[in-house]
Amino acid sequence: MKKVNIYFNRWFSVAYHYMNLIRNNEDGIPVQIFATHSDIRHMSLQGADVAAAEPELEGIEYVQFCVDFCRSHEIDIFIPRLHMLDIALHASMFDAIGTKVLVCRDLDLLEKIMDKGKFYESVKETGIMTIPDYHVVSTAEQFQAAYEDLAAQGHQVCFKPTETEGGLGFRIINNDRNPLQDLFGHVTPYISFEEAYRILSSVDSFPNLMVMEFLEGFEYSIDCLADESGRLLAAVPRRKAGGRLRLMEHIPELEDIASRVAGAYRIPFNFNIQMKYSGGVPKLLEINPRMSGGLHISCLSGINFPYLAVKSALGGELQPAEFAGNVLASHVEQPLIMRINGESVVTDAVNLSGSSS
Missing domain, CATH: 3.30.470.20 (ATP-grasp fold, B domain)
Structure with a gap:
């Protein structure tokens, strides 16, 4: 049975687990997994059979890199994360070389x-879910008005960039914090309104923030x-x-x-x-x-x-x-010897930047 070639571009470390789940599939379908990352020693690459460094590119230049990689390695399935929107926009380039891309093709x-701001508006129109009370702001004055409105409704307030992943940029407003205790204590997501306003007012405008009720x-x-x-x-x-x-x-x-x-x-x-x-x-x-x-x-x-x-x-x-x-689960660390394409990584990543099959 011919192996199915599967490619992951730059993913999180947990892609290591995704790769092994695909490899150990219940149907016994043989796969060969390819992966690229800007850091040749990144943990995600440890789940791949073939690993290579990828360049720091954006837009169509990055898409072209992925197309060339898929063509040269006869990739059947491409599972993208980095620059997903650009890849979806040019999905036809992958179609032309026979590579199936696991991506939503509805670009709108x-x-x-x-x-997140645009999507909340979409959800409002459909009514299929309840959304938190929120405002989208890009100036300090808008931020203050949003905070005051939400606080007047009895909400504790938090904020987060409208375009981000995970917990990046997420903060909870708490005006009862002790700055000295915070300085000597653990790093927290809490910030006072006064400090947040001071930082935001240092510029005329900033990338959109969603100011919302804290759940x-x-x-x-x-x-x-x-x-x-x-x-x-x-x-x-x-x-x-x-x-x-x-x-x-x-x-x-x-x-x-x-x-x-x-x-x-x-x-x-x-x-x-x-x-x-x-x-x-x-x-x-x-x-x-x-x-x-x-x-x-x-x-x-x-x-x-x-x-x-x-x-x-x-x-x-x-x-x-x-x-x-119901299933209750947990995890423990597993030590691994770092390998790239079957060999231990003992040199600087720069020396392996051309590593491929």
Whole structure:
């Protein structure tokens, strides 16, 4: 049986787990996994059979690099993360060389999802989820007005850039902090309104910030799998359960939200919905049109999310998948000898920048 060549461009470290989940698939389909990263010693590359350095490029130049890589290595499936929107915009370039790209091709939707302000407006129109009270601001004066409005409604206030990943730029406004204690204590996401306003007022304008109510309940990541047409096949709600514990549990209202999101937006393959409770109501934080950073944990439910997305892209028939019951999970560190293309990494990364198959 011919091996399926699968390519990951620059991903998070957890792509190491995605690669192994695909490699150890339940159908016994042989795969060869290729990966690139600007850091040849990045952890994600340790899951690849063939690793190479990638250049620091943007726009069409980066897309052309990926196309050339896929062509020269006869890639069947490309699973992008970095510059996903540019890759989706030029997906036809990959079609032309016979490479299937696991990406949402609805460019309008993809642009909205990647800008939280625009996506919240879209959700308002559909009414399929509850969203937090919020304002989008780009000046200190707008920031002050937004803060005062939300505080007057009784909300604790937080803010985050509209275009970012993970927790980058996230801050919670707390005016009762002791600056001296903060200086000598742990780094926290808390900041006073006065300090935030002082920083923001140092410039005429800044990239859009979403100023919103802080939600105090459990936060859930709903890992979802859909086929190429966007038909939902699986949804696993996952939350932190203290320390390193993670709990995958059946929450009917969250599973219903996943079904409504799939029906409204038809996002293909893997995507993730982040919700957080407030007053018993789940409210939207964001949607990621890709595999989430914790997806390998959700796979302990018995659903191999990364492989099933690949199987769908290859034309395989998929049936809806459910997990039998709640699953409590955790993780421990695993020491690894760093290797690139089967050899131990003992020299500087610069000397390996041309490493390939």
